[in-house]
Amino acid sequence: MMEDEELEFVEDLEAILHLTPEVQLAIEQVFPSQDPLDGADFNAVEYINTLFPTEQSLANIDEVVNNIRLKIRRLDDNIRTVVRGQTNVGQDGRQALEEAQKAIQQLFGKIKDIKDKAEKSEQMVKEITRDIKQLDHAKRHLTTSITTLNHLHMLAGGVDSLEAMTRKRQYGEVANLLQGVVNVLEHFQKYMGIPQIRQLSERVKAAQSELGTQILADFEETFPVQASKKSGGPSIILKDACLVANVLDPRIKQEIIKTFIRQHLSEYLVLFQENQDVAWLDKIDRRYAWIKRQLVDYEEKYARMFPEEWCMTERIAVEFCHITRTELAKLMRTRAREIEVKLLLFAIQRTTNFEGLLAKRFSGCTLNDGPGQKRPEMPLEPTNPFLEDESGEDNVSEKDEDLDRPKKPKAPDNPFHGIVSKCFEPHLYVYIESQDKNLGELIERFVADFRAQGPPKSGTDEGGAVLPSCADLFVYYKKCMVQCSQLSTGEPMIALSTIFQKYLREYAWKILSGNLPKTSTNSVGLTISNLLKEKEGSEVAKFTTEELCLICSILSTAEYCLATTQQLEEKLKEKVDKSLMERINLTGEMDTFSTVISNSIQLLVQDLDSACDPALAALSKMPWQSVEHVGDQSPYVTSVIMHIKQNVPIIRDNLASTRKYFTQFCIKFTNSFIPKFINHLFRCKPISMVGAEQLLLDTHSLKTVLLDLPSIGSQVVRKAPASYTKIVVKGMTRAEMILKVVMAPYEPSVVFVDNYIKLLADSNPETFQKILDMKGLKRSEQSTMLELFRQRLPTPPSGPDGGPSLSFSTPTPEQESSRIRKLEKLIKKRIQ
DSSP, X not given: OHHHHHHHHHHHHHHHHOOOHHHHHHHHHHSOOOOGGGOTTOOHHHHHHHHOOSSGGGGGHHHHHHHHHHHHHHHHHHHHHHHHHXXXXXXXXXXXXXXXXXXXXXXXXXXHHHHHHHHHHHHHHHHHHHHHXXXXXXXXXXXXXXXXHHHHHHHHHHHHHHHHHHHHTOHHHHHHHHHHHHHHHHTTGGGTTSHHHHHXXXXXXXXXXXXXXXXXXXXXXXXXXXXXXXXXXOOHHHHHHHHHHHHSOHHXXXXXXXXXXXXXXXXXXXXXXXXXXXXXXXXXXXXXXXXHHXXXXXXXXXXXXXXXXXXXXXXXXXXXXXXXXXXXXXXXXXXXXXXXXHHHHHHHHHHHHHHHHHHHHOOOTTTTTSTTOOOOOOOOOOOOTTSOOOSSOOOGGGTTGGGGXXXXXXXXXXXXTTTTGGGGGGGTHHHHHHHHHHHHHHHHHHHHHHHHHOSOOTTSTTTTSOOHHHHHHHHHHHHHHHHHHHXXXXXXXXXXXXXXXXXXXXXXXXIIGGGSOOOOOOOOOOOHHHHXXXXXXXXXXXXXXXXXXXXXXXXXXXHHHHHHHHHHXXXXXXXXXXXXXXXXXXXXXXXXHHHHHHHHHHHXXXXXXXXXXXXHHHHHHSOGGGOOSOOSOOHHHHHHHHHHHHHHHHHHHHTTTOHHHHHHHHHHHHHHHHHHHHHHHHHOOSOOHHHHHHHHHHHHHHHHHHHTGGGTTOSSOOOOOHHHHHHHHHHHHHHHHHHHHHHSOOOSHHHHHHHHHHHHOOOOHHHHHHHHHHHTOOHHHHHHHHHHHHHHSOOOOBOTTSSBOOOOOOOOHHHHHHHHHHHHHHHHHHHO
């Protein structure tokens, strides 16, 4: 029982002394110790084993026990001392709390006293400042009253003086006085309810009205509108009157300007009436010479009479431009039939030069200042559409290389552009019709030159090059575009772009498509005997070398036209008004040139394809069942290779500048030739084992030639594009697999069918039947094999659309290459 009680006591003690990890960590940080007895994971057994590791160490057990007992006694003493020291702690704490509460009460009392004293001080300050505020208000009101009385005195005296000076026409004194009176009157706006103030305001308005009427009368008397009366010269009175007009209603200033300009330009309307010879376009220079003289005369006589900020010189020039535009528009409507292209361009050129002169001399600040005057629409600054100098030098040999030149910095906008020349826009149809006629003659000349010179000769630099007429056409387009953009950036530019579209199509039809060689419908037969007799270098292709060069040249020209037309569209959009940009669209013309390119490539493909047709026809007519041994490549392969070597180098050399289209040619030819070759293989029936081996060797030879097709006959060997190589490998591997299936024994049938499914990955029963025909099986045997084929087809997983999706794994090109090499070794052994 004693032992049980001791165990329970130990367990309770351990439960009490079990500390959380956080508390244990805090104790270790405060009282670090290396003694195992202080550890949280203390194990008595391990500690004893540490003290007595061997039996011999038990001899010191009494000494160890005495040490532990001594340590226990010391711990008990320490605990006893700590416990006794904690007996008075509670009493001391209560005493300290009471003292703190008393201190807080004393502090609260002192704070309340300070608050009471502060409130008394605030009340005292308010009583002191109340009198000061009253004095401030009195001072402010007194100051306002004195100021108002002074203003009233000034206003009354100023109105009297203003009325007296107005009667005496003392405009110099009136200009300064009137501005001061108006400023003083603004201070009395809130006192207009007072009759005396309202009366003074009405007297000021009456004086202003009288001044305006009086000044206008003085100007009309000095500068009469009637041409019979002679205008007076500048005077100091009128100069001062202009200063007064600056203070009056702005309409007075506008009326003075209008009166002076109308009188100053009255002579112009008389000299250049519609019935005068100098009024017509051929003498338009005289108009601009007259206004230049008038402006010089104004600067000498009247420049100091008007304030500088009125910009009278510019206003005279602007009004002259408005009158000239109206008069020229009226005159050209009346004599529209007499307008010729050269005359129209001459007048426009002189007018734009004059507008440029105005831009250098004036800022254009008055264009939207006057009533009814609207600033002309600012078109885009004309820049050369092909980024070349507008010096008039047209180097055809450069073939528009200036397209890649950096753009020139754009000149600042001319605010006067179109202020006169807008009147010519309704008559620019004459210019457009002239360009239409010129372009039509240019196209006809291109056609005649092509017929006279003939196609490019092979072996020359002309073969495959861009036709010179193409460069001539776009150089002419540049000239027209630059010229028209200087005339207008509105509807005439749209009309010109329509003309461009028309003749781009005609160039594509008449010069490019119209000169493509025509394919012959007569087929050339080729028998086994003449195929064997055919020598290398004999001409089987339908097109001559010159015709091939011509096709390549037309293709290169169409590519150049396609790229240049795209740039032409961009430049037209840059030059036309932003609101009309969407109407510029040359997509149809670019599609036309793309069609020419496609047709040219198709002609090249058809030519080479048709040259190979007789050889493929001979392939299907050869007796493959009677072939006794495997030799070199068959004659039909030699014929195909010969035609490829004849055509491809010529095409490649002539398309050197357009490699991508040569690659398209290779891809299209391969896509046409390989399926045709496979179809002719299916026609070869029956085929013996040796015949199949010979065909497999031929197929490998053709595959090698097709892989080297892009660089065949070239000294520089280039790696064929990956897309092309993939097409050749895929197509010719299928042909090889067909022949391998034909070579395989058809018994046992299950093995034959499984081998077919594995090699060809074709679930079409018709293809399988063609294989059986090539093997020479009878119809009854074919029926059994077809039934077995349908049974052995694996059940395909459902595709994304729910339909069957058959997919077989095919051998890689590397594996097939290895098998072909083994077959070649076998063939060589048999031949030996």
